[in-house]
Amino acid sequence: MKKGVLAAFMAAMLAFSLTACGGTGTSESTDKASSDSSSDKVVTLKFAHTVQSGTKTAECIEKFCEKVEEASDGRLKIENYPDSQLGDDDEICDQIYNGAAMLDYVDPAKMEDYYADYSILVTPYFFDSADEIKEFxxxxxxQELSEGCAANGMKCLDNMGGYYGARQIMSKKEIITPEDMKDVKFRVPSTTMWVAMANAWGTNATSVAFSEAYTALSQGVCDAIENPVPAMLQASFQEVCKYLNMTSHMYAANGIVMSNKVFEKLDKDLQDILVDTAKEFDEWTFTEVSAEEKEAAEKMKEDGVTINDQVDIEAFKEASESIYSTYEGWSDDLVEKCQKTLAEIRGE
Incomplete structure (x- = not known):
């Protein structure tokens, strides 16, 4: 579990930016939740994330911050720090785990070091459509997964119900089947699940920070990368990769996370505002990101990218099945529980 000395130090520096109105010191105790909405304390949280400015997701996060402050009559302020200003997701999550008064918007795989069961949501082809994310x-x-994560120190305000987009593969050559991924240097995040995905497809997993991916692709360190189309367009990957392969290997669920200890110390009405606004945020992401995906694909095409919609999805699904039997760390009955819940959602 990630509990580095540096993370603990930074967390201590950031923990509980709770300042009395008009004062400069730390506010009085929030050790017990209270439903007293007349409290004059001002709670300040930092929403630190790696989402790129200019994307619809970034706009939704900004809207979330504004809505929370408005709904709390200014008692809860959230400062927005996009574009990895305060570090990458691993660094931010470390600080959150160690008690920093921060939030992040992350995929479930980032919870792997704190609550491994959440990572099953990023298994390739786990969801058949974006709509299943909210229902699940x-x-x-x-709810059980969310409570389990909170018990391990990380509170997910929206139960990983946000929509980050359908993840596709951009590459320097056309990709039809997993065979075409052989010997390809495939940029993936450093989380275990993404590396497992790359291995299942027989490709060479190459862990490079997203902020460094453009350089890695242009210099041949990587040959391919996967992400939602809007994020790849914003990063200008169309300049170094001329194929957009519509694998749709993941309908990406994301969630707003914070320290459970920080959450529990908030007044009850502020807790409710955070959770309720996080649910609204999820609805915004489905509307805004879905529209943005279509526009981004069209822009890619205009920029000379070949849109490959002839991917053999079934072959990729079959290749991904091995992850369920080889991945270690999940609860014994988790796969069965997920299959049952998804079957109910699909009316099977």
Missing amino acids: AWSDLG
């Missing part, structure tokens, strides 16, 4: 998030199992 607020199912009995979705």
